[in-house]
Amino acid sequence: MRKTVLYGLGSLLLLVNAYFGTYAYVVTQALLWTQTALQRGPLVMLFALVCINLAFLKFAKRWALNQRELITLYAMLCVGTCAAGYGFVQILINQIPAPFYENYATGGSKFKDYIWPNIPTWLVPRDPAVLNGFFRGNTSLWTPENLKGWAIPVLAWSAFIITIFWTLLCAMSLFRKQWIEEERLTFPLVLLPLEITENGGRAPIFKNPLFWAGVVVAGLLESVNYLNFLYPSVPSIALKPGMGFNELGPLFTERPFSAIGRFTLAFYPSIIGIAYLLSLEVSFSCWVMYLVQKALIIGSTWLGLSESGGSGPTNRMPFIKEQGLGAFVGIALFSVWMARKPFKKALESLERRLPDEAPHDELMSPKTALVGGGAGLLFLTLFLTAAGASFWQSLVYVALYTCCAITLARVVSEAGAGWAWAPMWGNGQFVADVFGQNHLTGKEATVLIGYTSWMNDMRDNPMPHSAEALKMAQGGGLSPRALLKPLLFAAVVGTVAAFWAHLDIYYTYGAATAKVRPALQNGATGPARQTVSLLVSPLLADIPGLLGAGFGMLVAIGISLIRQRLTGFPLHPLGYAVGMTNTMEYMWCPFLIAWALKTITLRYAGIGGYRKLLPFFLGLILGDYVIPTLWGIFGMLTGYQMYMVFPH
Template sequence: MFVFTISTLSLMYIIRRQWIEREHLPFPTVTLPLEVARQDAPILRDRFFWIGTILTFAIIWWNSMAMNYPAMPKIWTRTIDLSPNFTTSPWSAMNPVGVTFFPFVIGIGYLLSTEVVFSCWFFYIVHKLAAVWGAATGWSAGTVGGQSTFPWLSFQAAGAFLGLAGVSLWVSRQHLRDVWRAAFGGNPDKDADAGGYRLACIALAFSILFMIGFTVVAGASVLVATVWVIVMLLSLLAATRIRAETGNAWPVGPQVDGLQLLVSFGGSGAFRASDLTALTYVRAATAQQDFRSVCMSHQLDGFKFGDAVGIKPGKMAGAMIVAVGFGLVVSFVIALFVWTKYGALAKAEPWRSLMGRNSFTKLSAWLTVPTAPDRGGMTGVALGIAFTIFLSWMRVRYVWWPLHPAGYCMSTTSMAGSAWMPFFIAWLAKVCIIRGGGMKLYKRLLPLFLGFIAGDFLGGATATLAACFFGNLTVYPANW
């Protein structure tokens, strides 16, 4: 796990200048901490900020009290399931459908460009309508004979992530050449980061070789291990880019991760049992089921924060390495203590254990009944790659183009269902505010939406802390 984290940190060290200084990605998740960290913190004296903070904080605590006193009505911001309203074909094909009103997601959406936030909810609606159209025309009938059917959304997601990673690397090609020259070419431009680049390149190469070697020792072939590591890192790179552009509150990856993508491409029968077993173990160790557990996006946020406040990237990287080492030890000790004392599935939160079991449930199915290549799934992957490249090309060629590839990629993930309505609200508010009062009014109301973010997290944090001291207190879920 530590070597895996070093690989992501090295990759972010190499790419950070391109994304932070040259492309100027927005990094909405860093905006609030930077505002609070500014000298004298003027945002803390802004009444709109405190209106947003107190309002959201009050909603969280009101809902926590309502969960303990049922007579109190709830101001529910979590998922409201609309699926019971769509029970007949073809409309049932769009299920599950839900709406949420997370204040902090509305706040993040206000920070995004109108193209990005529009694309996030627009493509979610398009995917749902595509499923309805597929059911109406007979194209969608579930998985038939091991073949995925239209619109292949989970496979579109895998292709979209790979396409976005490829486009990002292509756009960064000049920067990557500069990094190589600075690190190993005699440093002709006297780049101050030459030493850091050299160390990052070497660390990235060794960590990749280590992960490949570890997977081979675990039982996979060299080819399978190499392809898997490359696909894994590309998917993580795309997820980090999406996080930097959309502020995705849940930086998850595609449901079809690297292992399932390989199996869908060749069929499980094309792999040895040792290949699949080894990849199942390393898949869990690198959190491929849920990118929220991966450090890469947070490492890039750290570099952005350091760049804004004048912390040298080398010092920031060193601090993150120490933090990761400390966190690994402490988290292992705490997890083992809680699970052995209370039971991983009994009194403790069972989600983590169930997610671990899912990997081996899939492995058992692949080994018991070998599958053929999924041609339908590969069609979805190709569609995702092609459409992402098309959107990227249109963005570069036409300034007026309203659709953004990062928004499309985010809309294909499982978390789009939780974010599409808050993003729609943020988009509508932003458009109305800018058209009604221009950028002056937009900037004046910015603290209000930052307050939505602050209040949501402060409310969840304080309610959770209170529950630690009052064991019988049920709190409004803080995991959003």
Template sequence: MIRALLIGLFFVPIHSYLIVKLEIILYRGGTSASPIFWTTIYNLLFLIAINAILVKFLPKIRLTQQELLTIYLMTNISTCLIGHDMLQILVPMMGHAFWFATPENEWQDLFWQYIPKWLTVDDKKVLQGYYYGDSSLYKPENLLTWIKPVLWWCGFICVLVFVMTCLNLIFRKQWTEEEKLSYPIIQLPLQMTNPATRFFRNKAMWAGFALIGLINCLNGLHVIFPPVPFIPYWAQNYSYLITEKPWNAISFLFIGLNAEMVVLGFLIPEDLCFSLWFFHWFWKAQQIFGSAMGWRSLPSFPYGREQASGAYIAIAIILLYINRRHLINVIKHLLGIVKIDDRLEPMSYRYSALGVFVGFVLICIFCYYGGMSIWVTVPFFALYFLIQLAVTRMRAELGTPVHDLHYSGPDEIIVRSVGTRKLDNGTLTMFSLFWFINRAYRSNIMAHEMEGFKMAERTKTNYKTIFLALILTTIIGSFTAFWAMLHQGYETGMQIKAPFPAIGAFGSEPWNRLQSWVNNRTNADIPGTLFMYGGFIFTIFLAIMRVKFIWWIFHPAGYAVSNSYNMEVFWSPLFFGWLAKTIILKFGGLKLYRKAVPFFLGVMLGHFITSGTWTVIGIILNYPI
């Protein structure tokens, strides 16, 4: 497996560079914001093609399924690190408050003194090359200025991810062996790499591949040669057709057939998929009702973000309750009361628990020296890891296609609950610096790690190898992510080539918010807090009803994730995927469903490969396709 680790590490900087090129410089591709990364599937298919040649001519050095999936996992983790919700946000933030400070926004007077200089870059001569381009990261003055904050942030990220890994190790056996969780998101890579399934000789798979491949080829050619027919299937916003009150309160109305989401709708449990689109319209109904009632005293009604925050925390509490016996046994094992066989684990439960504790303490020390109050740090990261657990469990059990939770993380929960009057400026500034881990939760490392352990369980891969792959990828991937962002920034100029999202969103959002917090001190948001509690209670209610009544089809996870922006776009294809699955199960039963799965997996693979190929061609031609 050493060669798998080496090959995986070889691809880490390549993926870091390409993701920045796609999502920051060109602002297309959207790979790291998806539940399945098309770039890593593309990479996996490339390796499978190389492997097919090796099988024929050099069978002794062919890659095994375990090696292919280990490389796939490593590229997934590296994509998360450089993802749309991770370092793509952090790097533009690090100099933004200094470069864009003006007499009008008064940032220098408001919060410059609270920004830790060891975590940011304030030298405008160094920043000039980053924002305007035509420069080089490798000039001594640039390297020496960036190296200190980069090292500190890489250290923090490695500790943060290590805590996630240790938490995964505590739950791994329960969630991958004891409980029969479905893990729908790993079905495609497992099928692709398993020679026993003969996936690439399945006619239904190739039919699905050809169907979407033909459509994508025509659409790509249409961009270059307009006379070629165009077949629109991507979700389009039709809300402009609804102009009368209260119906126009629905805001967005996307309808379309995003290919990978139709497939996920077909693969994930039927009750969850129903709950996703049903609760999405439940949120729309609340918006329409609030508009009809004219509740101007509640301008944020129905407080969707607040309800979602409460729902995610409730799901985390529910999963801890469901796994209480396992957790109690682990605690008894730590105390020496009972003995659990953990010899197959990468680390014993004792070391995993110690890793969580030591990592949490190191995070608290980091925050203390950054200026964050300790009484805030503990609940802040407790909430953060609860959200990570919730997302990981939802993906493992249900394959939840969305889990972004935009603008609803621990920073917003705490500010909403106590107000900014009770939080000092140093704490609020650290909240802003942690925007890169709390803006949204799409590029979720912890969930991908657990899926990696499940793939290892299915393929009999040594867990210690997977653990080592995760550690190495996190360390190397953190540095290569910074390198990719800075190298391309100095080469092209972030302010010139990537005004959005790097500057207009990722860089500006946390500092504009901090300006508002410091200028306008507020008390606790009572309505928002009450709606957050309401979301928590309603999620608990849905979970209880699922336990009490077999016929209850409303899933708490569907309620938690269905009001996000991603669901605005994805509810429609998920509905069509659910509808196809429902019809097939009703009239053809489980037998027909199993025969249909390769067709839908072929649609997903065909979409990733053909649309990905057009994206690569667009990069080469410097032409948006």
């Protein structure tokens, strides 16, 4: 009975979360519900559940949820919410039909010549009436014509997305023991959910005045900016880039320093709170390596080895995006090597045909994880092959995506990261550059660039959240095995809910109207335009880029090996990886502040002083999540577009 209620409540929360989060971001443009490593939606809904649960504990105890049930619901929300975010439906749903919409396909777009013949009919609706309603709005999804037009594409893409979730869940099962029990990664983002769900909500932290001081400080700081947005006479507080002195890039006007590009200051309370939870070596490595990236760009420009800050078509030193990709691959390969025991055990069980028995403390048996993950990888590869790419191109693409997901999970599990990005050299572009753009057929280019580029943005990748769910299970006395069905259930319901929420909202408001977020509609045709450009003017294989990626891979593996042999080595490979991506663009300053505060605290107050201050920083996180949500709800109820606290 309790399990049935739990699944029913989880389904309801996933549906509400998908629709509210989509509406708040796409229409009201007031809240970032997804994208962050610690997702706003699940955390706010968990806090609301805890508050409601306190009432049940007092007046109807038999219906109250315990910590294990609260953790299960939170884990379901985290994984299910990913499907409605960046890197999945939120971008995909705009890019699927865009090349076939008459207003985008006319003029000089050349979509009819280069896109239309090269994409299978089962991946995209083509009926003009269905597309017009989607982009122009003022109609309903729930007409037979619209439902029929979207049915097959939604089923196809849903199968693809759910398989991604399944495959990464299998991979995480193989890494669980190594990361959680052997290496004992810190998992900083699970501390707040565990603290507020203790005793079903009767948590000691709620009695700590420092915790509520952090909530109030973060809430007041953000509320001032909401008031400034509504009433400009109220002074603002420059917490994020674009506010007053926070943009440092324009101050550097002469070469080589002008090559520094975007260089910003930010003071997000929640990110400072998250970074305070990290080990000093990780937080130090993250902000230092970002500054090293900027120094490399300036140095390469000064030496004449770089143009346009390293992003020019020829002189690209110091190959930042290439180093970033190489670092991600290197960390993934090193992680697999460190976790070789469960992989070896799974292979042995296959060779000896041993019974498939899942230990109580594992999400699934090593054999199931290996076979299931392999089947998932094969399905993803064959899906892309059926869509038009070659088998080997698809295999490289899927392998690269998996490597980036593994490293991203490692980054979030050990560095929190706040806003974790994948490498800037996207999977499809990498495959195109490796095989040579001049060797790609129209179908191959369309699939690799035009219809899978949404996978390059991995801010809502589910693997980090699966890792955190397994860590929370350990902290909350819950068997990892008990999370398998809820997480798979959440992946399916979350994917269906994501498509429903986006389609329903766009048929009401129009995906190409001024009523929805401009960034989403502006990016709808970007991959198709890039595909056309690639086919019209293809380039040769990118040998310098591959060398740059190889260098990044060797550096990441080298730092990992040095850390195994030299205790106290100050640099961390994760810092190098995130320092070569966009992750630290807005995060480096909060990480520096938190690192300095924690260093001073430990030096003068010791570990006891750090623990006493910890509730304040957890309060900063919660206050920076809950209070802006209340402002966002106010905007939705009143019809006002609201200030957005994060990222810009």
